[in-house]
Amino acid sequence: MSSLEPSRRDTRLDPYIDQYADRTGSMTVSAVRALFAVANRPEVVSLAGGMPNIADLPLADLGASFDQLIQTKGVQAMQYGSGQGELFMREKIVEVMAEEAITANPDDVVITCGSQQALDLVTRIFIDPGDVILAEAPSYVGAMGTFNAYQAQIHHVEMDEDGLLPDALRQAVVALRAAGKAVKFLYTIPNFNNPTGITQPLERRREVLAVARELGVLVVEDNPYGLLTIEGEPIDAMRSMDPEVIYLGSFSKTFAPGFRVGWVLAPHAVRERLTIAQEAAVLSPPVFSQFAIANYLDNFDWRGQIATFRSMYQARRDAMLDGLSAHMPTGTTWTSPNGGFFVWVTLPEGLDSQALLPRAVNERVAYVPGTAFYADGFGSRNMRLSYCFPTPERIYEGTRRLGKAIADELEM
Numbered sequence: 001m002s003s004l005e006p007s008r009r010d011t012r013l014d015p016y017i018d019q020y021a022d023r024t025g026s027m028t029v030s031a032v033r034a035l036f037a038v039a040n041r042p043e044v045v046s047l048a049g050g051m052p053n054i055a056d057l058p059l060a061d062l063g064a065s066f067d068q069l070i071q072t073k074g075v076q077a078m079q080y081g082s083g084q085g086e087l088f089m090r091e092k093i094v095e096v097m098a099e100e101a102i103t104a105n106p107d108d109v110v111i112t113c114g115s116q117q118a119l120d121l122v123t124r125i126f127i128d129p130g131d132v133i134l135a136e137a138p139s140y141v142g143a144m145g146t147f148n149a150y151q152a153q154i155h156h157v158e159m160d161e162d163g164l165l166p167d168a169l170r171q172a173v174v175a176l177r178a179a180g181k182a183v184k185f186l187y188t189i190p191n192f193n194n195p196t197g198i199t200q201p202l203e204r205r206r207e208v209l210a211v212a213r214e215l216g217v218l219v220v221e222d223n224p225y226g227l228l229t230i231e232g233e234p235i236d237a238m239r240s241m242d243p244e245v246i247y248l249g250s251f252s253k254t255f256a257p258g259f260r261v262g263w264v265l266a267p268h269a270v271r272e273r274l275t276i277a278q279e280a281a282v283l284s285p286p287v288f289s290q291f292a293i294a295n296y297l298d299n300f301d302w303r304g305q306i307a308t309f310r311s312m313y314q315a316r317r318d319a320m321l322d323g324l325s326a327h328m329p330t331g332t333t334w335t336s337p338n339g340g341f342f343v344w345v346t347l348p349e350g351l352d353s354q355a356l357l358p359r360a361v362n363e364r365v366a367y368v369p370g371t372a373f374y375a376d377g378f379g380s381r382n383m384r385l386s387y388c389f390p391t392p393e394r395i396y397e398g399t400r401r402l403g404k405a406i407a408d409e410l411e412m
């Protein structure tokens with residue numbers, strides 16, 4: 001991740017240097033974006049990106065149904081809409097959330113441009129510069145980009161194989177408050193955390209919520225992957241156990257990301273502020289996308305489509321785990337996710353995933369170095385591998401190439 005900071009000082013490169021807001025100083029170029037140019041070369045197996053694999057969507061049928069939509073409701077669907085999002089869409093979202101045991105009122109849902117914009121709105125209404133956001137160690141790089149843009153201080157909370165540690169959460173909040181810090185919320189990804197793939201079991205969710213409640217810390221639950229559980233049924237959302245939780249959802253992984261439709265479910269007063277912020281940001285979230293998605297949910301077997309996605313990702317996850325078992329040198333460890341897109345690898349002692357990257361690219365495989373997912377420089381022995389996009393055969397081959405790069409580095 002390269003900070004914009006050095007270029008702020010270099011007036012030869014940027015004539016506007018004295019005019020930017022202070023907050024741009026804490027904005028960073030995403031490590032994932034910087035990797036795209038290399039990772040997209042056809043000979044490279046990219047285990048770097050997190051693009052959902054949507055090739056199996058019934059495109060011809062979708063085309064016919066969108067055609068019908070334009071014929072019958074085009075004028076309304078292409079008009080401005082409600083700042084909070086269309087009521088029919090919010091009603092559908094309540095149905096989708098019921099799959100993870102959430103009961104909610106459509107009135108408490110705000111539609112956003114993907115859950116990425118939900119993160120922006122939540123941060124916008126809660127964060128003043130210097131306020132603390134607690135996040136798992138490690139956490140989603142895109143969320144941290146948003147938090148940085150609002151000059152939040154990100155404080156990581158330790159995880160184990162069952163996710164966030166409740167005692168570590170308690171200690172962090174107590175210590176930060178003793179130091180005079182305003183702890184504004186806990187940001188957590190309880191299902192198939194991006195980047196680790198780790199899931200909090202039900203009991204751990206209860207424990208985390210109990211600590212948060214006791215200490216008066218707001219919880220923001222980000223759950224774009226929950227319905228992509230591979231074995232068994234999705235675990236009940238934290239929001240289903242506590243109506244004070246602010247919940248972020250998305251159609252990006254259960255349908256398609258290009259529509260840019262996500263949502264926030266929030267307690268009434270928060271929802272009101274979010275709606276005002278949303279009106280200021282985009283007037284109304286994409287109306288045509290909401291019509292298109294509601295039309296899809298009404299007329300297609302969306303639960304069947306999610307089942308198709310689940311088995312497609314299962315084959316990819318299995319190829320990755322088989323490949324890692326077959327090819328990783330001794331001393332390398334990794335997580336075994338039950339859904340989502342990511343496996344988190346820990347390299348043998350003494351190796352650095354950033355330093356290894358040129359060697360890996362030389363072997364024609366790409367990944368995201370672990371430091372991208374920490375605000376504080378940790379993660380140098382880690383890498384995130386994603387299994388969502390390439391074919392199972394390519395994923396397996398990718399792990400072979402990666403194993404060779406690591407083994408060669410160990411011999412140095």
Ligand code: PMP
Binds near residue numbers: 050113115224252261
């Ligand atoms: N949260 C997490 C944990 C994610 O992995 C992503 C996408 N990579 C998002 C939010 C944003 O997704 P979208 O804006 O497409 O809903």
